[in-house]
Amino acid sequence: MPNNEHANFPRAGFFKRCGAMVYDLFLAVAVYMVAGALGFGIFIGLTSSGLIDTTGYEHVSDLLNNTPLYKGIYQFWIALCVGLFYISFWSYGGQTLGMRAWRLKVQHPNGQNLSMVTAAARLVWSLLGIGNLWILINGNKLALQDMMTRSEVVELSKEANQMRNWRGV
DSSP: OOOGGGGGSOBOOHHHHHHHHHHHHHHHHHHHHHHHHHHHHHHHHHHHTTSSOOTTOSSHHHHHHHOHHHHHHHHHHHHHHHHHHHHHHHHTTSOOHHHHHTTEEEEOTTSOOOOHHHHHHHHHHTGGGGGGGHHHHSSSOOOHHHHHHTOEEEEOOHHHHTOSOOTTO
16 A cells, blocks of 8 residues: 655665664574574474484584585575574665664655565575665665665655555555
């Protein structure tokens, strides 16, 4: 559902986006650590119960790191959790915590929030943040991920940033 009130904010520039990315990097590292601990705990549980054989390995971590299948699943799990962090925040409210601190919001040009699918595509097209460099090349303050997902990052007013629920506002 479009929100014309939110469609009129100016697009955010490169340096504001970088500021929000730094804040979000700390949160992403925290999500990475929690997901890693949870994944490792599950792996220990599977080895302790005998569902995964540890024969030939002195430590459970050796088995995890030296078996490509287990290591791949573990790394996929962690990447999925970090990716879901961004996808969830972008699609339910348009702001990560770093974006909220810098008064930024990702949305469609009509003010509508991103769907989970569009947020996932945005994550892929961001190329781990490198897609933001495109802003320096073109004059319309659109990053690669903005253009590829028909979205934009806008700079909110202080009043608009205080709103707690962007859905249905």
